[in-house]
Amino acid sequence: MNNQEQLTPAEKEVFEALRQPVQPDIQLEDRVVNALKEEGLISTHSGWRQWTLRIAASIALLAVGIIIGKITYSPMETxxxxxxxxxxxxxxxxxxxxxxxxxxxxxxxxxxxxxxxxxxxxxxxxxxxxxxxxxxxxxxxxxxxxxxxxxxxxxxxxxxxxxxxxxxxxxxxxxxxxxxxxxxx
CATH class of the missing domain: 3.30.70.1060 (Dimeric alpha+beta barrel)
Known part of the structure; x- marks a missing residue:
């Protein structure tokens, strides 16, 4: 724009509106979460089952490590x-x-x-x-x-x-x- 061009009152109003802070729609978060659930990208189930399986697997690995350590460690060597x-x-x-x-x-x-x-x-x-x-x-x-x-x-x-x-x-x-x-x- 050069100095000779003037804004119309409607254009001035649009530019003035852009300077004001915008509040997002209060229900936007709910709509996004529901859309992600429908797409299967997030789960609605609690993770207790997965947590239980992970903890059990960790305990099993620890036990196997201890058993292997006892088998391979010979106190007479040291x-x-x-x-x-x-x-x-x-x-x-x-x-x-x-x-x-x-x-x-x-x-x-x-x-x-x-x-x-x-x-x-x-x-x-x-x-x-x-x-x-x-x-x-x-x-x-x-x-x-x-x-x-x-x-x-x-x-x-x-x-x-x-x-x-x-x-x-x-x-x-x-x-x-x-x-x-x-x-x-």
């Missing part, structure tokens, strides 16, 4: 993956070297054992011990001969466990090793 303990003793003959050097040497020894397919784990122990006596008293000691650490392994035999112990850097530093077999029942 309770005793080790069958020998190497107890490392230290006394006045034990002469450690640089801690970093010793750590590297023990780590290399453990890696070699793992490469043979033997599971190994261990820990160094603090020099003091706490003994609990039958009467409940506690005695803290620092013995001449003390446990300096331990390793647990899964060897195929006592001979293999002894061979592993003989190759330990602990013997090189003057320590001694006790090889103990677990009593697995």
């Amino acid at each position: 309770t005793s993956q080790f069958n020998y303990m190497l107890v490392l003793y230290e006394d006045s003959r034990f002469t450690p070297s640089d801690p970093e050097e010793m750590f590297t040497e023990y780590s290399k020894w453990m890696t070699g054992i793992q490469e043979q397919g033997v599971t190994i784990d261990g820990q160094e122990m603090k020099p003091t011990s706490l003994f609990l006596e039958p009467d409940g008293s506690q005695v803290t000691t620092e013995n001449e001969r003390r446990v300096g650490g331990y390793f647990v392994i899964n060897a195929t035999s006592l001979d293999q466990a002894i061979k592993i112990a003989k190759n330990s850097p602990h013997l090189k530093y003057g320590g001694s090793i006790e090889v103990k077999e677990f009593m697995i029942r």
Whole structure:
């Protein structure tokens, strides 16, 4: 439209009506819902039956999962993956070297054992011990001969466990090793 064109009074009235807010028909929602029901796009039935079936299916799947878990889980596999303990003793003959050097040497020894397919784990122990006596008293000691650490392994035999112990850097530093077999029942 250019400036020379003028709106008729009817056109002005239509434009003015467009500026006013429009209220939808109050029964519009009911007509749309009824039309969707007739087309089968929404259901008028309650969903209790479907909910019941879904819950029952979920419970059944959970039960199957628990049963399968119990069948495939074998507690013996995780309770005793080790069958020998190497107890490392230290006394006045034990002469450690640089801690970093010793750590590297023990780590290399453990890696070699793992490469043979033997599971190994261990820990160094603090020099003091706490003994609990039958009467409940506690005695803290620092013995001449003390446990300096331990390793647990899964060897195929006592001979293999002894061979592993003989190759330990602990013997090189003057320590001694006790090889103990677990009593697995």
